[in-house]
Amino acid sequence: MDFLQPRSWAEALEAKAAxxxxxxxxxxxxxxxxxxxxxxxxxxxLDLTRVEELTEWSMDEGQVRLGAGVTYARVITELGRELPGLAMASRTVGSPQIRNRGTVGGNLGAASPAGDSHPALLAAEAQVELASLSGTRTMPVSDFYTGVKRNALEPDELIAAILITPPSGPQQFCKIGTRNAMVIAVSAFGLALHPDRRAVGTGIGSAAPTPRRAREAEQFLAQALDEDGLWDSRRDLPAGLAHDFGARVRAAAAPIDDVRGTAAYRLHSLAVMARRALTWAWDDYQKAA
Amino acid sequence: MTTPTKVPTGAPTETASTAEGRIGDSPLRPDGVLKVTGEFAYSSDLWMDDMIWGATLRSPHPHARIVSVDIGAALATPGVCAVLTADDIPGRNAVGLEHDDQPVLAERVVRYQGEPVALVAADHPEIARQAVKKIVVDYQVLPAVTDGRQALDPSAPKVHEHGNLVRHFKIRKGDPAPSAPVVVSLDFEVGMQDQAFLGPESGLAVPAEDGGVDLYVATQWLHVDQRQVCQALGLPPERVRLSLAGVGGAFGGREDLSMHVHACLLALHTGKPVKMVYNREESFFGHVHRHPADLRYEFGAEADGTLVYGKVEIIFDGGAYASSTGAVVANGATMGLGPYRIPHVRVDCYGVYTNNPPCGAMRGFGCVQAAFAHEALMDELADRLGLDRVTIRQRNGMREGDENITGQRIDSAAPVAELLQIVRDMELPPSASEQRDLRDLPGGVANSTHGEGVVRGVGYAVTYKNVGFSEGFDDFSTARVRLEITGGEPVATVHTAAAEVGQGLITVEQQICRTELGVERVVVHPKDTQVGSGGSTSASRQTYVTGGAVKAACEAVRQRVLDRAAATIGVAANTLRLDGAKIVAESGDVVAALADVLGGDAVEETVEWRHRPTQRVDPETGQGDAHVQYAFSAHRAVVDVDVELGLVKVVALDTAQDVGKAINPDAVMGQIQGGSAQGMGLALMEEILVRDGKILNPSFTDYLIPTILDMPPMKIEILEYADPHAPYGLRGVGEPPTISSGPAVAAAIRQASGKALRRVPIRPEHITAS
Known part of the structure; x- marks a missing residue:
């Protein structure tokens, strides 16, 4: 097995092309x-740990540009305000040792449906920046996942960065595991309220061949909030809205039975998590007024 | 005696200590700092510069006929030194703890997924692993029996020619057809737990000049390994020498052989030292697991809760080979109704062969499975009668002098009621609503609840566990103790073959020598077969039995020293005592220096020490004094259950245990904490998932064991009611916590969720199921 160790981003792209x-x-x-x-x-x-460009994050035209090699530990300590959903997800990753090593870019590269960062990235409507010697392209993260552990990378491409707009509203992330730490998700859910756009973002993990958004649920909720003028009034959510939202999130999933859980439980837990996440997010939104 | 010409690096050396610490103290363990700093040499660290590496080909099928094995391509691989099959075994191709029913390498048939079929030795582990894949085995897949109850059906496929029954243990006591005003019953199922020790199976076999072999290996009983290795190699014991390498946990999983014979075969075949180390996945196939159990229980009681009768059927799925299934069945039967007075008893406990992974010893040994059932049923009975769950246990709890279900009189303390009272009276943790940190809630930082759906539950369980080997087994340990003057100071050297597996036996041996001989410096000789058997490091027996042997050997040494002093001084030996470096008379005067009495001589004694004999029970009634000692413990679990998501946070797991005498209080606490965590693990998450005979989760990614965020801090109260028959009055400690913790957790979850939950581990979907 060859071991390639580029020292710069340019070298990394050359190595990947070769x-x-x-x-x-x-x-x-x-x-x-x-x-x-x-x-x-x-x-x-292809060892990317020596490529310094990947390990930095910056604010760039109102967006966080998160280098693909930034670790979960740094997301937690440095980006809790800018990327709250992703920071919450990062806290649930493995052990301290894993959080010190693991990177958001690596999570995207692996593209496991159980990857912890995906629901948060989906909810925040993050963009993924892919690069090769022939250029750079950007795509919504929801288009990046193409199948079980498959993604949209071309063979000569590397993940350069993740681009995320800081929140205009509250974000939540919840995950189910069969123990209280160091566990792969049985199911997971990310939620972002975008009051600036009067939109809602969601992300479902471990309950479909790929991480995915619950688009119908997003539209349902955004519309309900709009129709009742709740984005502006910040009044309490009408009874049953969170429950209905949960049911629609559940309907967006397509889970399987496996050693970590049953499909039925995954569906059930998604509905509960979505309901609770909306309740907490709305509570935050009301308090932020 | 022959000694090996070369000793590998990483082999244990003498453990010298001048620490203070007699019995009742908690001196620092010699391995503690090394383990915490990562410097401790485990068996996987053994090394010789000229060694080669072994690897194992395992069956992919739960049951298949071996039509042919073609080793040609593997053998032709550059770097491969040997490829061996069943044809290459010089002795008997049959080993086992109780029955020699397990081939060293499969011959004609494989009976479980993961059964070893062939071996490769190569000069690099990766080459060995690749060569294993080049061995071509033509299998004819056979129908498999993968359910314990189905295995007893006469029409089921036969795992062995003699049928699928390993053992049927019957208990018949009192009225054969008892009745009672109140009858409760339940069925319970216990999943397959793994020992999940962190140090995978590993060792190094070194061929010796005498045609024999020196094997360095992590194990629980060197001499029972030696017997089996000799049998398979066709060599006498003096040419098969075993030394204990650094053991990374055991919990019963190292009682059976793993790579022992395999490495020796390769070493003798190639003339080179051979190292074998399983990786984590192979480890799940490389040792026995805890028996899954199918339990059917019925209790009859008076209206006040007094138990009248118990009817029990238990089926332990032993998997493809017997291992210690017979003894597990005996424990499940004799201990299977818990520490209660029950006059009329009918028990049918079966151990069966299936084509599932072999099951054998694991901490708690047959009592763990039964306790989940009898404790659930005691709660059921209390609820039916409207009685308090602790009170009903106290009312029926054994007391000293009571007869247990095999008719054995409990002849030392049996503080069931007191242990329960202690845990009931312990302060309860703050209520769930006072908890603000996510880590204190079910799900932890996964942020699945901020208190929604969280219901608190409290559960109690109590157990008693037999200590030591039972049913007439000649259970002994050997200790050799030498006393001499070195550098002007008295030094004791203690040599036993009793395995230190992390429990702290080396420290206990030193404490006993200091106590009995008054010395400070105690050297512990490496554990090996150059001294007689130390018996198994299992059944909570080593401090009792090897401790007893060390004590007896020290007493013999002391007697000889005093005899020698008495002869010199001209007084009766029984008027003298040994106090460190001095011989002291009844008056308190120092009458001689030990250095003068010993001169340049060493006084050495080797003692084989036995606990009181036990009896084989009557085969039809199960009556008899099957066990030598009982150890009692009780747990109270407090859990917060997110009943909507089925997630559990154990917020308290408090316990009281009678240990007779805490020889090393820190080690006792460690055993109780670890054992409680392991029992809780079975209640909540630990299960090898087997479908159609195949393991679905052979990794620590999906075989989950509790983390620090799953295990609460514990309140522990130790009772010390001396057992007059045991050395220093001590009782075995290691297993009871593993037995009573899990059922207490399960009971607490039942209370919080209102669900019956008749299976462990309890998964989230069991709690949320409507």
């Missing part, structure tokens, strides 16, 4: 597990 079958590795919290279990034997590893 070795399109090389597997990029950042924190290694997914890749190394697969290597240890002999699940995959890539011809080459």
């Amino acid at each position: 070795h399109p079958d090389a597997v990029p590795i950042a924190g290694g919290t997914d890749v190394m597990v697969e290597l240890n279990f002999d699940v995959r034997r890539p011809p080459a590893l």
